[in-house]
Amino acid sequence: MASKVEVAFRPEGDTWQSLSPKLITVRRLILALFAVAVVVAGVVVALTVEPVWIGALIAVAGVLMLAIGWPWVGRRVKSWGYAERADDLVVGSGIWFRRLVIVPYGRLQLVDVKAGPIDRAFGLTSVQLHTAAATTDAAIPGLSPETAAALRDRLAARGEQRSAGL
Amino acid sequence: MSTERRRVHPITPIVKVSTYLPALFLAVLITGGQALFSRPFGALGVLGLTIVVAVVALGYEYLSYQRLQFWFDDDGDLRVQSGVVFQQERRLQLSRLQTVDVNRPLVARVFGFAALRIEVAGAGDSRADLQYLTNADASALRSEILARSAGLDHTAGEAPEAPLLVVPAKDLFVSLMLRAVTVFLLLLTVLIVVGNVWASGWTGIFTVLLGGVPLLIVVTEFAQLYNFTVAQSPDGIRLRHGLIQTQARTIPPGRVCAVEFVEPLFWRRKGWVRLYVTVAGLSKSDDDSGTESVLLPVAPREVAEDLFRRVMPGAQPENVEMIRPIGSVKRRSPIQWRYLAAGADERIAVLQHGRITRRRQIVDHARVQSVRLSQGPWERALGLASVNLDIPPGRIRPQWQHFGLEQAHGLLAMQTERMRAARAADKSTRWMQN
Incomplete structure (x- = not known):
């Protein structure tokens, strides 16, 4: 069963690219910072508010968040992938909710290359594709700036060749 | 050769201020009413303040009237210059024209004025509003825009129209x-x-x-839907409706992305359906009541099907072979599974869902922007998956829900291939390449 799902969401014969492993580091860092903040808040509550178990509960929740989130972040980032095919770009993602988006080059209206402050510090960039449909949700986070720029240029060039208007 | 710059009617500032005068009065009353009434000014204070605000508004509207100019440029595209504080000049490429609307809000209607709204396809804000023109000027400009976008002689005057139906x-x-x-x-x-x-x-x-x-x-x-009239003219299908505020919309041929047939439970005995339509560039506004995307509020099935054939010429959804989801769908959608179906031919994709309110969507392959296969945990447990067709924003959200994984994968592959073929064959949208 699982393998059939694998094949459906990762069509064989295409060259699949994955995201930069650095994205795992960044997301784990953010997760850890958040979890630590929750634990600290829990400890503070435990020391100031009666009964003590309310604060303890918050601190435990923070620890659990880290314990469950740590491996989860890795799986989630590894589940992302994209492939440039002859006529379209394919982006797959998700573990619980799996998705596979197929965007024909001719339909691309806009390719956004973005990097927030944390992403920039780690040398990461994300690429977002836009078509005339607002529901097209094809984003590729966590690429190296060079890969992202090269991808954008290739997409723009192919989009121009195959532009089909609306 | 560009045409001379034109302006909207000089009475515009007064009409605009009258439109929001009642709201203005209420706002003054609510925000400052108590303070003003208790002071020596009394009711006169409220009235006076309203007048002061109205005069200021009038001055601003006069400036914006002066700024609002429109003309056709050397390429025959419409240019609109507007804005008092943030000035802008917008170029509307008429080869990408989607719809032209003539709206008459109550106050403007009393004065005998109309507003023109021109929509072109494009990401983000791609419309222009021309407020207000006399009724005659508005229809003349609408026909000129439609004629220019079709590459016809724009001095020919308004295209003749043949009334198709009026909804009682x-x-x-x-x-x-x-x-x-x-x-x-x-x-x-x-x-x-x-x-x-x-x-x-x-x-x-x-x-x-x-x-x-x-x-x-x-x-x-x-x-809003009162007196809904549909007419056919060479420049497209004309829709007119409204009791207090009337709207007239022209949908040029070949601009329709998708049509939805809706049959609520209690309508079925009467054989009634409602039609929704998605046209690129339309419904960018968050129009939840959905009247902007209504193609036909209610009509017998045959009438609706006849209108459908006019907006999507050549499509034959009745001949499309439909497939049904595998058995385990009963556990995912115990109520609607019997009505779920998917199908497609070279031109269109057909999607069916809903049980209490039945929905049947017909989507033009050539207008689909992207396709998406998705699967949630519940679907995975039952070996199901869904396929979404992404089309320009509007009421219609086409999705083949809860098909077997292999079926869904087949639909995805088929849809991708059909879209590729449709894009290659679609000459009407090849405007960028000539």
Whole structure:
């Protein structure tokens, strides 16, 4: 069963690219910072508010968040992938909710290359594709700036060749 | 060669201010009413302040009237210059024209004026509003824009139109009453009225009336769709409707992305359907009542199908072979599974879902932007998956729901291939390449 799902969401014969492993580091860092903040808040509550178990509960929740989130972040980032095919770009993602988006080059209206402050510090960039449909949700986070720029240029060039208007 | 710059009618500032004068008065009354009444100025103070604000508004509207200019440039595209504080000049590429609307809000209608709204395809804000023109100027400009976008002689005047149908007010009323949502809103209204009367006596009714009742949604829909008229003209299908505020919309041929047939439970005995349409560039506004995307509020099935053939010429959904989801769908959608179906031919994709309110969507392959295969945990447990077709924003959200994984994968592959073929064959959108 699982393998059939694998094949459906990762069509064989295409060259699949994955995201930069650095994205795992960044997301784990953010997760850890958040979890630590929750634990600290829990400890503070435990020391100031009666009964003590309310604060303890918050601190435990923070620890659990880290314990469950740590491996989860890795799986989630590894589940992302994209492939440039002859006529379209394919982006797959998700573990619980799996998705596979197929965007024909001719339909691309806009390719956004973005990097927030944390992403920039780690040398990461994300690429977002836009078509005339607002529901097209094809984003590729966590690429190296060079890969992202090269991808954008290739997409723009192919989009121009195959532009089909609306 | 570009044409000379034109302006909207000079009375525009007055019409615009009159449109929001009542709201202005209310705002002054609510924000400063108590303070003003208790002071020596009394009621005169409220009136005076309203007048002062109105005069300031008039001055601003005059400036914006002066700034608002439009003309056709060397390429025959429409240019609109506007804005007082943030000035802008917008170029509307008429080869990408989607619709031209003529709207008449109540106040403008009293003055004999109309507003023109021009939509072109594009990401983000791709429309222009020209407020206000005389009725005659508005129709003349509309025909000129439509003629120019079709590459016809733009001095030929308004294209003749042949009326197709008018939706009788009685049918519209009955159809709105026969919807589950209306029953719900009616109950809610009764509940609110009774609750208020209980809480604060008979005066509670006034509070309710001031605050508005849920049933107003239905009343508004009735007023907006009143006297719905469909006409065919060489420059497209014309839709006209409205009781208090009238709207006229022209959909040029070949601009329709998708059409949806909707059949609420209680309409089926009467054989009625409603049609929604998605045109690129339309419904960018968050129009939840959905009247902007109504192609036909209510009509017998044959009439609706006839209109469908006119907006999507050549499509034959009745000949499309439909497939049904595998057996395990019963556990995912125990109510609607019997009606779920998917199909496609070279030109269109057909999607069916819903049981209580049946929906049948017909999507033009050449207008689909992207495709998406998705699977949630529940679907995975049952070996199911869904396929979404992404089309320009609007009411219609085409999705083949809950098919077997292999079926869904097949639909995805087929759809990708059909879209590729449709894009290659579609000459009408090759405007960029000539």
